[in-house]
Amino acid sequence: MERLKRKEKCQLTEKFLQFGEGNFLRGFVDWMIDRLNKEADFDGGVVVVQPLAQGLIPMINEQDGLYTLYLRGLQDGQKVEETRVVDCITRGINPFENTDEFFECASNPELRYIISNTTEAGIEYKPNQNPDDFAGLTFPGRLTLFMKRRFDNKLPGFLLLPCELIDKNGDELKACVLKYAKDFGYGDDFIKWVEEENYFTNTLVDRIVTGYPRDTASEMEKEYGYLDNIIDTAEIFHLWVIQGDKKYAEELPFDKIGLNVLWTDDVTPYKKRKVRILNGAHTMMVLAAHLAGLETVKEAMDDELVFNFMKTGVFDEIIPTLDLPKDELIQFANDVIERFQNPFIKHYLLSIALNSVSKYQVRVLPSVLEYIKENNKEPKCLVFSLAALIAFYRTDAANDNPDVMEFMKTASVDDILSKEEYWGTDLSMLKDSINGYLKSIEEKGIRAAMEEVVNG
Structure with missing residues (x-):
């Protein structure tokens, strides 16, 4: 069998930068973006960034960003199973090996959204960080460097949608970025740009994503007729609650295609x-x-x-x-x-x-x-x-x-x-x-x- 690959180059516009290539985001947010592309002509490509030195980026790039998502569970008392090839990921970047490629994304005027899932410990501020030591920085520290490059390019800010499982994840991420901006000596103009040109949302995510099906992967590959090292599995249920201005619901019309995404004034x-x-x-x-x-x-x-x-x-x-x-x-x-x-x-x-x-x-x-x-x-x-x-x-x-x-x-x-x-x-x-x-x-x-x- 051949490996799952694209038959032609991906033409999607890269609108999303995603920190995290693991099972959850691929079985939750990327699935939603893929549906938005196919059901609402959204044209949203996702650049996936590896938050740790070791990860799945080599396998993601080997398959041109494609992977199979298998959803299974009960819906209205009936067993439901759904399989789809998700193709919204345009490429993956390991920023520890390809730092320049990572920062080049900041000069893309079409880039609009930043998504993250770097575990509960990912949104963390540590004093005395060195902006020249990329590998030693926390995720918010690297994000601060990226946003500074964006600011230097005189481009608009981002809508940020962190998915880490902590209270007020957006508020915490913003607070970390502002502290690092001050620590790194980036000046008042940059701090003003972060506060006024970027919108940090607090979110609640809910879906059980069970990941790579080790026990049944080979059988599934025979059924699909191709090899796939990054098959993902998840339950049918999904819920994404986003605390933010409802005007962004028009910009990201997940609810218009029947997805359980709720914009609210208070996620609490x-x-x-x-x-x-x-x-x-x-x-x-x-x-x-x-x-x-x-x-x-x-x-x-x-x-x-x-x-x-x-x-x-x-x-x-x-x-x-x-x-x-x-x-x-x-x-x-x-x-x-x-x-x-x-x-x-x-x-x-x-x-x-x-x-x-x-x-x-x-x-x-x-x-x-x-x-x-x-x-x-x-x-x-x-x-x-x-x-x-x-x-x-x-x-x-x-x-x-x-x-x-x-x-x-x-x-x-x-x-x-x-x-x-x-x-x-x-x-x-x-x-x-x-x-x-x-x-x-x-x-x-x-x-x-x-x-x-x-x-x-």
Whole structure:
């Protein structure tokens, strides 16, 4: 079989500079741009820049930027599978080896958008950076150099769409660039240009991208009839929430072709929705499900008792504490359930259970406290999930900071609940319920205890 290659030179106009060549951006943003090109005649080419010295750029260039994306999951209860060759990437650049080629992109007047996904640690400011040491700079440091070259070329600024999973990713990236501009002595005119000619958005991205399918890649290549070293796989569900001026939605009309891209004045409620419902459902469910002898999220969804426990927690206890319109919250929760039921993804409970104490504090506890405040009573499933967490940490399956594991395994319930360092507050008011749930788990077993909670 021949390798996946272009039959003729790519004619797309290079409008995007993308820091990050990994599975996520190729299975999320590049898929959207490819659809925009094919369904709305957008004519947007993507230049992909490798953020680390080692990466996929050689393989991307070997295939002329082409790769196969395989989407699979449930949609309205039906299995859906979609395969497409994504061809919006025009070329890849390793800036550590081809620094001049990287900076030449700054002189392209058509370049308009900068996308990044350099991991949560990527948007970082470090003092005393040397602008002449390209390899030693952080990603925002290199971006500052690039933007200075753009400024020197007297060209317009950019619309920046960072996808790193940190709060206010656009604001943080802008703050880093401005600090580096000052550190590097680039002057007030450049700083003014950064602030007035560039638009940094805060974004929330949501799609499970499972990457290269090692177990089935050779079979897929036989089916496709070509070799592809960078096949990417992802779920069907996708959501991109962008905090920014809605005029840019006309410039990037993703929603016009049916993509789940939402421009908003504030991304915070959507982040809260994702953390409380999707992440919260995971955290409240997985430890009880593991104690009940299950191994994966799909198994938990197929187990009637665990499913009802999770569903009650989400619909009756979490959703009432959130601010967005109820129909939007219910739709999102139903989408989450379908994602958990995806037969193509094997998501192990113990993987999600990693560092469950800190996860419970961020993902579940805010719902518990708001529910109590609003209803003057405890949310039974969410509080029971804390009892299941304590029971889980008394086993050898827990995986957390060694100090946390030792404390949780040996401390009394009173000491655990009053540990403000873990919870951010004193939870002693839950003592009677937690002791009762733990006694029920120990005497009757996790299933009988969970059934009492679900069925009253």
